[in-house]
Amino acid sequence: MEFQELILQRQSDRKYSSKPVEKEKILKCIESARLSPSACNAQPWTFVVVDDEGKRLEVENAIATLGMNGFALQAPIVIAIVLEKPNLSSKIGSVIKDKEYTLMDIGIATNQFCLQASEIGLGTCIIGWFNEKKVKKVLNVPKNKRVPVLILLGYSESQQRQKIRKPIQEMCKFNSYKE
Secondary structure, three states: HHHHHHHHHEOOOOOOOOOOOOHHHHHHHHHHOOOOOOHHHHEEEEEEEEOOOHHHHHHHHHOOOOOOOHHHHHHOEEEEEOOOOOOOOHHHHHHHHHOOOHHHHHHHHHHHHHHHHHHOEEEEEEOOOOOHHHHHOOOOOOOOOEEEEEEEEEEOOOOOOOOOOOOOOHHHHOOOOOO
């Protein structure tokens, strides 16, 4: 598959089959995320694969809150990405430049995970709206750590949607922000 095709194919899936996801496919997605770049090679992440039905349902109930994300209850796998402490170089750079390198790093790793999943026939949805405190408790994540993002993973039953994006002329400038 050409990269552009992959970009067009990858979407936020909100309907999943109950078909179990093979461990080899999960690990292939984790490996793609593991190989993603990070500031000063800090690799500030731990991926917690939630495939135990009881724990998964508890996590999914922490996602499906306040009338949002009810579709999460269908996904056979949830991946929690735990934010780890960066190495010293990355931490110093973040302070000096006032940039959250660790969150950028997790974003890159998350995207590589999702692109890999799409390439091997799996669907994903990146979730930022969830009860983090409950997720941390269910997954035994220490209180001093954060879980900034979850990924739903499974065989998608969603229809392929057309991507609606701003025109390139509206979101791209050359050489100067101002015209």
